[in-house]
Structure formats: C-alpha cells, structure tokens
Amino acid sequence: MITDKLLEDFIKIEVKQNNKLSDRQSRWDFTYHMKESIANLGYMESPYELSWQLTNRCNLNCNYCYAESSIDDTTNELSTEKCHDLIEQFKRYKIYDITLEGGEVFLREDILELIEHLKENGIFIDILTNGFLISEKIVEKLGQLLDRRVDGIQISLDFTDQEGIHKQLKLIIKNLILKGVNVRVNVVLTKENTENLKKIYLQTYELGVRGGFSVSDILPIGRGKKVEKPSVEEMFKSYIDIKKMEFEDLPITSSPFIIESLSNYQDIFNKIKRNSPNVKRKICSAGKVKVNVASNGDVYPCVFLQYPEFLMGNINKKSLYDIWHSKKAASIRKKLTVNTCIGCSKKTFCPGGCIGVAYALHKNLLYPDSRCLKNYHG
Template sequence: MIPISLMVRGFGSVSFRIKGKEKSKFSSRERPVIAWNITGMCNVRCKHCYISAPMNKELDKETALRLIEEMGEIRIPLVILTGGEPFLRKDLLEIVEKLREKDVKVAISTNGTLINEEIAGKLANKVEYVGVSLDSSNEDWHDEFRGVKGAFREALKGIRNLISAGIPTGLRMTLTRLNVDSVPSYIDLALSLGVSRVVFYHLSATGRAKELADWYMTKDQYFRFMDYIIEIAKTVDMEIETTMAPFDGIYVAYKIAKDKQEFRKLLNFVRSDGIVSIYPDGEVHPNQFMDFISLGNVRKEKLSEILGRGFHVELNGPKCSKCPFKSWCNGGDRARAFYFSGIDGDDPQCFLDVETIGNLLYDRGEE
C-alpha cells in the first residue's frame, strides 16, 4: 500500500486505527499481514478476478481453527479475510471471533452485496475495517465489470449498513483505462457515502485479468490520475491509498518533496510491510496475485515453517535492473512482470522517468 494521504499531509484514518501512529514496523517477513482467502465461492463474476472464483475449495473448519491457533502463536498483526466472497463462508463470524481471541486484528475485503443490517450489527466492534469493492461511480459500468446486474445497488446498501453500525468502511476501485478518468466522480461518491478510506488497485495480471491485456492505463492516464489524487489528498479528510504499484510512492515523493532530504524521507513510505496470501486450497503465495509461486501449503506444514522460507526475485529487466529505486520499489507488481515479460522482468505499468527522479538521491544509483 502507498499511503498517499499520509505522504501528502500526514493524514491517516484506517491506517492509524490498525497500525497506530508509531513508526515501529507493523509487520515483517516472520509475522506478516495475511490475506486469507477463506473461500473460493462467490456470488459475482468479476472480469479481473485473480483466483478465477468460483473455485470449490476452502479449508475445512478443523484446519481453519488450527491455522488460527498458529497465527496467534506467531503473533500475526492483521488478517484480511477475503475470497471469493467471504460472506458466503458459513462460519465467517466464528473465524472472526477466534482470531480476536488470539489478539489478531481482523479486516474484511468483500463485494458488499451480502451485508444486511443484521450482519453489520454482528460485525460491530469485532473488525478493524471492511473494504468494499466498487469499481465505478457509474452503476452500469460497475455491474458489467462485476458480472451481475444490481451489484452496484446492493454494494451501496452494504456500505451504508456498515457505516450505520459504526464500522470503519472503505472503497476499493480497480483502475483500468476504461474507468480511470472517472476517478473525480468516484471521489465525490466516496465523500457522499462518508467512507473512511479509498484504495485504488492497479490492475494486475493474474486469474481472469490475463484476458484484459488491453485494459491497462495509458501513460497519460497514469500521470493524470496520480496528479489528481495528490491534489485531492491535500483537502479531503478521507484516507487515499494505492496498491499494486509501489512506484506510485516514488512519484508522490518526487512531486511534493521540497528538497533531497525530504524526498529520501518520503521514500520510506514506499517500502512495504510484509504480507503473504493464503488461497482457499491452503497454498501460501508471496501476495494475493502471485499464484505462480507457492511457499507451501498450510494443510501439510506449519505456517511458521512456510513463512521462514521467504521469497526474493533478482530484477533483470532492462529498466528495473538499473533503476536507482529498485530497493524501495522491488520492481513494482511481479505478477504483471511475470505474465508480460517474466518473473524477473520489468513491470509494464511503470512510466516513471527514473533517471530524472534519481537526481534527487544524494548518490546516484544508491540502494
């Protein structure tokens, strides 16, 4: 995550609630944030679904409870329950309760369509945050992208139910060349709903998204988007973040830093906390989108053993390998690189002039 609002003016809402305001590291390779896809079942059919849901797989209850015990022992700081659609798992609320008993913070990532007043009430004071996927301020566009008519209206109902229950709630928008220019109206919708946060996901290339090769933002669209959210983050009391594009943080630092010292300080926001993903079948991946790399399977091994292996890619692409910021950015989204040029290649969505921006480092090429 690149915390645009935090970088621009030190503003945080959800991030402060989850991580606190201290600068100590929230997570690490040994105790990462975990995105746990607790089910492969889903009630929508998104064009870009990274696990190609529905997939008829999920950990049985006994294995899930054992995994939660292990998470508590490792002192995992945060688990993001996702899917598929997590609210289709019948024991979701029990999983939330068991995680809380182990002092693990819980967030939920959902399409929002199944959250009625009763469910929202049961979640109150039990989760740190719920992120709801909404990919446009235009109802028809969202429904087409999500593959189900009426998904937009049901998601809005879910959002309002969550906010009424006092649960910190945010929106998650996947950016494509077909919807990125509507971001200003999307921000207006977010403000009217009263959400705490908006996270913009750069389109990755895993699952069904492999079929969307011509949906990526153009260079001009990218810079218009970035310049807009930098400016809007200066004025709105709503947290704005981006993800799946750590180079966004380099650009933000370049645009707002007053001098080299401030620029280097802002680069600290680019380095990400540790995160791994557990898929419905128990496979552990370096993140939600790197389905082509398995670190192990929680059905067969202890989570602590799997996390101890770690993961690293040596960047060999013509741009990433020579980039002065590669130790901060780590080459952007390795899933996009993998499907377009190879695991060690360049991320095709990085449009930065790193040679020019690199002049703000004290020593050119410093890592």
C-alpha cells in the same frame, strides 16, 4: 499527453499528501513502513502479516480479477474445523494481522463464526469484499465484533455506472457505518469508470466513509491479462481531479501506478523526493514478513506468487510455523531476493515494481515489472 500543467498539479498534490503522513499514522501506515524495514534485514520468526483466501468462489465475475474467481470454484476449501485450528495457530505463533479475502468471503456460511474466533484471539482483521452479500444480520454482527480502531472492511466498487455507486451498495455501506464499522473503499480504474471517479469519490464521502479511498490499476495477472487498461494520461487526469478536492477526513491513497508513471519524468520525481521525505522505495516483503494461505491450505509468499515453484507447503500436512521455517521456504526466500534493480540508473527515484507481476508475464523473477522505467524484458 501528460502536460506540464498536469504534472505540476500532481507534484503539489503528492508533496502535500506525503508530508501529512505523520499526521495520520494509521495501523496500515505503520505496518507498511515496518514491513519494509524488516524485509531489508531478513525474515521474521513468524509472519507479521497474513492474507487468507477463505474461498475462491465469488458471486461476481469481474473481467480483471487476478484470482480468476468464479461462483463454481469450490476446490478443496478448508473445513470449518481446519479453519479454527489455523486461527489457533495464529494466536500460538503471534500472527496478529490478518487480511480475509477471496473470492468473496461472505459466500462462506461460517464466516461470522471465524471472524468471532479471530477477535476472541485478539487478532486485527481486515476484510476485503465486494459488499453485495452483506445482509442486515451480517452488518449487525460485524458491528458487535469489529473494533474500528484496529479492524476494517474494504468495499471494492467493482460495479459503477453513470450514476456512480450501485444503490444496493450505498445502503450496505450506510448501515455498516451506522453500526460503527470502519469502512474504506477501493476503486479499480477501468476504461468504463475513469471519467466517473470524481463522482464516486464524492458519493463515498457523502455516505460517511472515513476509513480511506484507494485507487488501483488492473494487474496483468489472471483475467486481468486480457483487459485493456485506461491510458496513463486518463489515469493521471482522473486521479488529479479527485486529489484537488480531497477531504481531510477521507484521505485518498494513490496506487503505485501513479508514482511509477510519474517516474518517467525524473526531474519532477526528484522534486517530490526533495520536498517530501516520506516518499520511499518499496521493498517486497513476500515470504519475509508476510505470507499467503490459499483457500485449499497451500502456503505461498504472496497472493501474487501462487505457482507450484513458490509453494512453501500446505497447512493440512504441517503447521504454519514448520512451513515458515522449512528448507523449502528458505530456498524460496533466496529465489525472491532478486538484484535486478541494483545497477539501474533510475533506482534512486523509482519506487520499484512487483515481482509477482513480472513473474506472471514472463515466468522469470529477473524480468522487470511491466511498468519498469527502463522498459526492457531480459
């Protein structure tokens, strides 16, 4: 049960964090707010932000993986030559904010070559990885290539135990930081690690991580559909425990589930809104500001909308620019402009949901996110 004391603690913590937003206006903060503004107006001449799944292969087999990655999945990966061609398109069409993800990106033998090309073209990059394949050679090269002011690497702590962070990862994280790489950490809350979140956060700080510490929940997409999530109460308690001890130089980013869970308590959420002007409703920017390129070259509005009906094109057949401005892309954007929330009495304080999650569960964009406050499905 979420007690009044637990909620009051949360309010104090959330208000304090949101009022500090202007004090640490990072590139990610700026991008987030800019995307929302543009998504309200229409779509950009070319995508501002692009997520690029370089591979669907992965050395791990997490039971909650939304991408359903596996070590054997080599389905039509783009060749090195085609990847270089795509990077030139990024420069030509002024796409300067790229997230590299997988699968596990460091399974590609050409990964350092591709990162070097991206940086030569002045592109900001964010690398998502589980970290286990980052050798000393890779650490050295990343230290030379990445600019900690605009580039970053996120280590997903997918395997933790009673001792906290895996020993191998501790060494890799330390070495990256020693080479000047801006490292942040993400933890997906599961039934197994919820009670250890405080220990994981402390260890992250002791390792020297200062790029950020984020907490996310299991999405009901891919293998995540079959995984039992921690209860809202368990997630609240673990989150508040670490927020109480938050270090100024290692900010904790709450996941949407925290706000969406809290929104069931309208009076309390309204208190946060009154005291914290930076709490805003989320606007989906899929297909308007951001786009996703899958490992085989397929282009989708978002990594969570990889279905045939949302396929905008393939970069093996057309340029990214032509795909972005195609009639098919325009038709998909129109589909994604859903108005389900317009008449909802809770829309003034609900931060909104994810249409990708809704579609994964119901194959209907008009259905709500499974975390919808009204809790209806039709």
